Amino acid sequence: MKNKFLAISAHPDDLDFTCAGTISKMAQENNEVFYLIISDGSKGSHKVKFSSKKLAKIRQTEQKRAANVLGVNNVFFLGLKDGEIENTQFLRKKIVQIIRKVKPEIILSFDPANHSFDNPHRFHRDHRQTAEAVFDSIYPAAGSASFFPELLKQGYQPHQIKEIWFFATEKPNKFIDITQTIDKKIEALSQHSSQIADLKAIENKVRAWSKIAGKKKGYRYAEFFRMLKFKNGS
């Protein structure tokens, strides 16, 4: 049975670093795959020559190109200000709206259970707030008619997902063999040129991380997740 996957992240490029090999694989296996990017990415650049408005536009284009490489069906952008994501009722409503629109079986997102604060990028406040906002939106809000009744009036019927796959997790329990799609992942990452000073260095890093992840399962390259199942009504 084919599934719909919705991958959600804070910034353009997060998903291409964390789960692009898996996304490409799922697309190749005829699943439907969607991206949702919460912020506009307007503060993320090693080059300061762009205005934040210009940078937001550039990053949206880069993210669309990367998604195209992977075979993503559609990319949704919420356009919140980079660095200012908060897990609010406003954000949860926006996320619930997209979940009810796409109706995915599986959502990929940051792991709200991470707490080691050992890596400045992984523990970026935007990532932490996104992780919790997505989790809170999935259950019970997205699947319950009692939440956001105004969305019901607009035709967004409640939808409960089956699984969430947390990426960048500290406690992986699911490994996906990305040996056949790691080249696509590198190609997707290469689209984010406003973020990349040295593409070869990024490629080497991604290959090294993926090799370590693969070793545990005997795959040449892998991505890993913490999978959580949602049973009906629980």
Ligand SMILES: [Zn+2]
């Ligand atoms: Zn990020």
